[in-house]
Every structure is written in C-alpha cells, then in structure tokens.
Amino acid sequence: MRSRRVLDAEKEAALKETQAVSVPSDTERAEHVVTPSVQYPNPGYLGSSSHTTLFDQLQLDRDVGPNGFSRGDAGGADSPTEYIIDETCISRGAEFILELHRGSMIRPLVQLVEIWSTKGTNLALAGAFTEPCAATATHLLSQCHGDQATALEISRNLFNHSCRPISLNRETTFDDYCGKICGQNARWESLGIFFIAACRASIDLSYAETLYGSEQQRRKIQKLALSYSDRCLDLCLHLDCMNDVQLILQYENFISHSQVDGDQNVAASLFALGYHQQKPESFGDVPVFLNRLRQTAFCRTYSADKNVSIFLGRPPRIVRKFCHFYLPSLEPQPPQKASRKPPIWNQARGPNFITDSRWAALCGILKEDILDLYTTDDYDERNRQARLIDADACAQWNAIPADYRLDCDLKSCNRQPVERDFMANMKLNYLHVHFLLRLACVYPMTTGRDPGLFQVSTKMLSLVVETIMLKDQIINSGTSLVWKVAYYGLSAAGLICLTLVNKGFATEIPDLSVSKVFQDLSILVGEIERGTLVYIDSPNFALLSRAAQTIKSLLDRMLSNSMAAMPGTQPDLLPDSETMATLEGGSWALWDSSNLQDFEINFWHNLADHPFLND
Structure with a gap:
C-alpha cells in the first residue's frame, strides 16, 4: 500500500514556483473550490527541529496549534482555501461508481455486514462507523442511474467532501461527526470503511447465502471487497488531505491486507498526523471520542508494527523512544501515559476493543524492549534487563481485572x-512476551x-x-x-x-x-x-x-x-x-x-x- 508522501524543503520550493506560474482560471476556481484543513500538498506533522518551526518563531502573530501545524496556514472550517480537483481523478471515481452500479453488490454486501455485526464483532477501530458507512453506501448507489452524468456528479461530490476539513470543537458529538462524513456529506473514506467491513465479514463468516457458498466464492468476495477499499483509499491518498477518517481507513485496510495478502504499512500517516507526539494540552481541543479514537489508532498500529516486525524478522517502523502516546480509556478515567508501569484499569467493564487495544500497546512496549536485548552483547547485562522486563510483564498481567484474565x-x-476471544488474545500476547523474553x-x-x-x-x-x-x-x-x-x-x-x-x-x-x-x-x-x-x-x-x-x-x-x-x-x-x-x-x-x-x-x-x- 502506498504511504502518504512527505515533501521536503526543496519540493516545497519547487511547488511554490510551479503554482506561481500556473494559476487556474476563475472559472476553474469557481467550479471546484473546497476547503482543505491545511494548505495542500502539506508536509504533515513538523516537529520542533524542522525548518518550518524555526521560521515560525519569527512570526509571533501566528497561533501555533498543539499538533505542530501553524493555524495561520491551516485555514479553519470557515477560511476558504482554493483546491483544484483533477478531472482525471473525478473520471476514475465515476468509472468506479458505474462499476459498483453494474455489479449490484452493495445490497448483498450491506446484508453481509449486518449479519456479521449482529454476532457481536466489528472492526476494531472503525466499528462505530460501520453502520452509518453502510447506510451511506446504499444512499450513494441509489443516486446512480447507470449513466455517466450521475456517476460524475457522485464522484465529484465525494472528492469535494474528501478535501473538506471536518470541523469540530469540544462539544461535537459522535452523531454530529458521523453527519459530517456520511449521508449527504459522504466521502471516499466513508465508502472505503464500508468495503473493509464487508471484507472482514467475509473473512469471519464461512457461509453467506446469495453471496457465497464455497471457499472459492468466499475468497473471491474477500478480494473484491478489499480491492474496492483499496480504490477508495487510493483516491483519498491522491488528494494528499490527511484526516482522522483517512487514518482509520488506512489502519483497517492494513489489517485486512495482512489477513488477505500480507504486510502493509500505516505508520507514515500516524507520523504525518503527529499522533506519535500526543500532548495533554491538546486533549481539550477535540471531542473526547475523537481523542480516544486517535489514541486507539496509535496503540493498535504500534502493537501491529511490533508483531509484524517480529513475525517477518524486520526492524520495527515505530520506535517508542521517539513517541509520546497515551492509552485509550473510557470515561471517567483520565488519559494514562503508555509505559511499562501498570495503568489503572476500569474494573466495571468487561473485555472489549478498548481494553484489547490498551493491552496490545502494553505488550508492544515490552516486546520492543525485548528486541533491544538482542543487541546487548554483555549476557550478564542482558539477563539483568530480562529479569526487570519479566517483573514488569508479571505486574502488568496482575494489574488486569480478574474478569479479563x-x-x-x-x-x-x-x-x-x-469476550472469550478477547481473553484468548490477551493471554496469548502475555505468553508471547515470556516466550520472546526467555528466547533472548x-x-x-x-x-x-x-x-x-x-x-x-x-x-x-x-x-x-x-x-x-x-x-x-x-x-x-x-x-x-x-x-x-x-x-x-x-x-x-x-x-x-x-x-x-x-x-x-x-x-x-x-x-x-x-x-x-x-x-x-x-x-x-x-x-x-x-x-x-x-x-x-x-x-x-x-x-x-x-x-x-x-x-x-x-x-x-x-x-x-x-x-x-x-x-x-x-x-x-x-x-x-x-x-x-x-x-x-x-x-x-x-x-x-x-x-x-x-x-x-x-x-x-x-x-x-x-x-x-x-x-
């Protein structure tokens, strides 16, 4: 999967020169104006050592946001910044919409997702979006009459919405947020999340009437739904407009590819969005549910990165010493920094995706420290560090509520x-930590x-x-x-x-x-x-x-x-x-x-x- 590109200083300078001599006409501007969240293409998260941050210090009148972006450049929800959507992309999107219309696959895939979700399972990160995204897919395709004109209109609207920032504040509710990305405000990301849910449903359900009755047919549906999600994600990435929903789609797409095709990468987007440097002062700027979603996204990706790197014998892409992240928690628990010190667990709730994500991140931290043992040539020191990790692993396991173990x-x-599967996951992760530790x-x-x-x-x-x-x-x-x-x-x-x-x-x-x-x-x-x-x-x-x-x-x-x-x-x-x-x-x-x-x-x-x- 193609990761999001990050422009360096030379590319930014070249881009500005190109924009200076290639100015779109007033007609083109009026036809395709949308509001991006930052000036695009953008370099994503820029840390304290970047050239942009150094020069921003000379402009004291700018308000620099906690995520590293300069709000003077960002363009809020009400500050229109012009962005031209490539007509070639709109045509590609229209062809995709027509293909979906001709295939008549939306309704049976929606039914598949509904059957799957009634069993109690869902997407680990995007589960709350599955139902509204499925309804959005049905709504979109009902507007297509099989002709080029309506397909182009649907595609253009999807691109316009995908470029538009998702405006929010502390009081934004989850339903409000869904309304900004689904229904009349549907984006390519919304459609992609639905197809990922359909792919995962076909992985879990061995039989689905009308769609497949054999293993060959089931594999065909898995690959078809995943290819649809790939195309949605590819159209999003081409816009170079990062946002939370795109990251969610990338993570779920990454997980599905790891199950259907093999290794994928979502770490680059986490870094570009700055989610590896979570700061407490930024928590008050966004809704609680979105903060939790970002924390969960990082924890699950961090854990998956460790597991895939160990399985394939490759270096991990996300290194904790360069990160500062928090464990997701449910109210009324405050955010807790991820570390080898056991966190406080909510005793009243049973195992779920949040607790699974917390435990996966904690085990990921232990596994990363175990990987460091293999670079220690002094075996006495290696054994000393191993004993400390072993003690921390046991302390983490004992801190978990008894109902989770x-x-x-x-x-x-x-x-x-x-819940039984959640508990098996947690136990296997714990045993694997001890396996790796003793192996070292x-x-x-x-x-x-x-x-x-x-x-x-x-x-x-x-x-x-x-x-x-x-x-x-x-x-x-x-x-x-x-x-x-x-x-x-x-x-x-x-x-x-x-x-x-x-x-x-x-x-x-x-x-x-x-x-x-x-x-x-x-x-x-x-x-x-x-x-x-x-x-x-x-x-x-x-x-x-x-x-x-x-x-x-x-x-x-x-x-x-x-x-x-x-x-x-x-x-x-x-x-x-x-x-x-x-x-x-x-x-x-x-x-x-x-x-x-x-x-x-x-x-x-x-x-x-x-x-x-x-x-």
Whole structure:
C-alpha cells in the first residue's frame, strides 16, 4: 500500500514556483473550490527541529496549534482555501461508481455486514462507523442511474467532501461527526470503511447465502471487497488531505491486507498526523471520542508494527523512544501515559476493543524492549534487563481485572463468544512476551538450556489449538484465527520441534507430557491439512502447509515402528552425540544469531533438512 508522501524543503520550493506560474482560471476556481484543513500538498506533522518551526518563531502573530501545524496556514472550517480537483481523478471515481452500479453488490454486501455485526464483532477501530458507512453506501448507489452524468456528479461530490476539513470543537458529538462524513456529506473514506467491513465479514463468516457458498466464492468476495477499499483509499491518498477518517481507513485496510495478502504499512500517516507526539494540552481541543479514537489508532498500529516486525524478522517502523502516546480509556478515567508501569484499569467493564487495544500497546512496549536485548552483547547485562522486563510483564498481567484474565481453559470460560476471544488474545500476547523474553536469554540456542522456554511454548501452543477446536464458539475480536496460528502457534510449534530433535533438551524437561505435546501438534497438522484454516491461495497457505509437512514428518519419525521407545527414555531415538556436535558447530545453528529469529517459511525448510527427519 502506498504511504502518504512527505515533501521536503526543496519540493516545497519547487511547488511554490510551479503554482506561481500556473494559476487556474476563475472559472476553474469557481467550479471546484473546497476547503482543505491545511494548505495542500502539506508536509504533515513538523516537529520542533524542522525548518518550518524555526521560521515560525519569527512570526509571533501566528497561533501555533498543539499538533505542530501553524493555524495561520491551516485555514479553519470557515477560511476558504482554493483546491483544484483533477478531472482525471473525478473520471476514475465515476468509472468506479458505474462499476459498483453494474455489479449490484452493495445490497448483498450491506446484508453481509449486518449479519456479521449482529454476532457481536466489528472492526476494531472503525466499528462505530460501520453502520452509518453502510447506510451511506446504499444512499450513494441509489443516486446512480447507470449513466455517466450521475456517476460524475457522485464522484465529484465525494472528492469535494474528501478535501473538506471536518470541523469540530469540544462539544461535537459522535452523531454530529458521523453527519459530517456520511449521508449527504459522504466521502471516499466513508465508502472505503464500508468495503473493509464487508471484507472482514467475509473473512469471519464461512457461509453467506446469495453471496457465497464455497471457499472459492468466499475468497473471491474477500478480494473484491478489499480491492474496492483499496480504490477508495487510493483516491483519498491522491488528494494528499490527511484526516482522522483517512487514518482509520488506512489502519483497517492494513489489517485486512495482512489477513488477505500480507504486510502493509500505516505508520507514515500516524507520523504525518503527529499522533506519535500526543500532548495533554491538546486533549481539550477535540471531542473526547475523537481523542480516544486517535489514541486507539496509535496503540493498535504500534502493537501491529511490533508483531509484524517480529513475525517477518524486520526492524520495527515505530520506535517508542521517539513517541509520546497515551492509552485509550473510557470515561471517567483520565488519559494514562503508555509505559511499562501498570495503568489503572476500569474494573466495571468487561473485555472489549478498548481494553484489547490498551493491552496490545502494553505488550508492544515490552516486546520492543525485548528486541533491544538482542543487541546487548554483555549476557550478564542482558539477563539483568530480562529479569526487570519479566517483573514488569508479571505486574502488568496482575494489574488486569480478574474478569479479563483467562486463568482456566477456554472451554470452561463462561463468557460471550467475542469476550472469550478477547481473553484468548490477551493471554496469548502475555505468553508471547515470556516466550520472546526467555528466547533472548538462551544464546546461543545450541548451548543455552531453559526448560521454562519449552513450557511457555507448550502453553502457547495448547491455547492456540484450543481456539482452533472451539472456533465455532468464539467470534473474531480483531485478531483472526489464522493470525493466532501463524504468529503464536508456529512460534511455539517451532521451538517444540527443535526441542524434540535435540537430545540435550528432550532429556532435561521436567514434567514433560509427551502425549499432550503430540496431541496438540497432531491437531495443528490435521486442521492445516484439511483446509479448515487457510485455503490454497491464502497468503499464509505456503507457510502453514510447509510447517505442517515438517511437523508431520517429525511425528511420523517419533511414532514409527522403527523407534523402540518415546523420547526422554531412549537415547537412540535422537541423533547421536557425534551428529549433534557436527550440527551445533556447523550449519544447524538456526538460533545462533544476533537478531530475533522468526518462524517464516525458511525456518520450516531448514528444519525439514535436519538429519533426524531425513536419514
């Protein structure tokens, strides 16, 4: 996904020169005048070290807003600034509207979203906008009669509204805000949010009458709805007019792409909007619900950035030491700064998207600090820092209200399906923090021994397998089942497989329940092979299928008739000491690296080459 461009000083100067010699006619101005929130194209958030901030200090009569934008340049809701909308873009939008009209997909997609939302789930960030955006999509398409003229008029109105700032003040209500972006004031962002909701609904609902009845048809609807959202977002980004609704669309689009196609990026827009530098003095300038929405957007994106970077073995894009952000909270709680210190939780409310976002951000902070451990060459210092992180992680978990913590097995959890999934998410995130922390302390892997790492892995895998088995009794709360399997399940299964093929590890694990481990691994393999988790053209199909093949090979070898006994009781089951010495000193040091190892497809290719699985 194309991120929002940020102009540097040279580009700004060149743009001003171009504007000076290329002045639109009065007719063009009168036809397409709208009111942007700042002069466009704009460079977005500019911090205290920027050239603009330095020069703004020389203009003392200007009122500089808390978000870093100069209000003298911004142009409020009543200060008209001219902006020319490219006719080519309007034509592209009209073609899109005609395509939607001819496809007659709006009504069935609206019905799909309605069925989905009645089950208690919704978009994690844009959930409150789903219903009004769906109604807006119906309203827009009802105005199109299938001819070019009405399609152009709808497209032009969408562009005009998308360029217009969303005026608000402290007293603006959520319904007022929706009225400024939906219905008669519909924007491309509103239409995009609806299509994202339709995409996510098709991901969660395995069957939807009239739309799809097979996995192939469902995948087709997922990709179609996501492509519609992409086109809406692309038209918004082309305008270079940032706002909260566009950021919400970008986040939800990013999450859906991660489930349907793979990695995406929304961090650039967060930085450009300045949401990485939240200041208490700015809270009074906007409505409470919008402040909460901005805080939630940052927390969820921050957490997703950490998870994706760990999963793919890439550096994170959002680094906390350059950020100052707050945890979202519900009234009457005041904003609380995000840190490793446990926040105050509202005991009266059950798990929901706000609590899930708070916990995700807190775990993201811990994971970022754990990533820093891998750059510490002094292993005594690494272990000292690890103990501090471990204590903070336990303190964070204990600070959560007891009703949020999954302290029993998932089947015994007597909660609503969506709440049960929230609790599973929180527990998996907590276990993953301990998994990463212990992994950082066993370096190199071939010489370090930590039975606790294996135990955390078995707990994490067991919970993932339980969510697989009970998938009909939980409702997706924002983190899909496939993501749980790929992110948490494969990490745990990978460590367990390494332990089982390593003679030294398998004989030193206390209270090792081999039957339970084999049962969980077998269920994981069975669900993947039977296609109940991913379809053949899903983005994670190759990764999961390769992992399943490797795990199955391991299980077959250990349970074959040629083996006389189970591991831990019979040394000949595993590679002999000479073989392991060669592996430990040669090419089999998968874990001996200064960087966090992920469990992407190369890991499973390498593990499949282990002599234990090939001799």
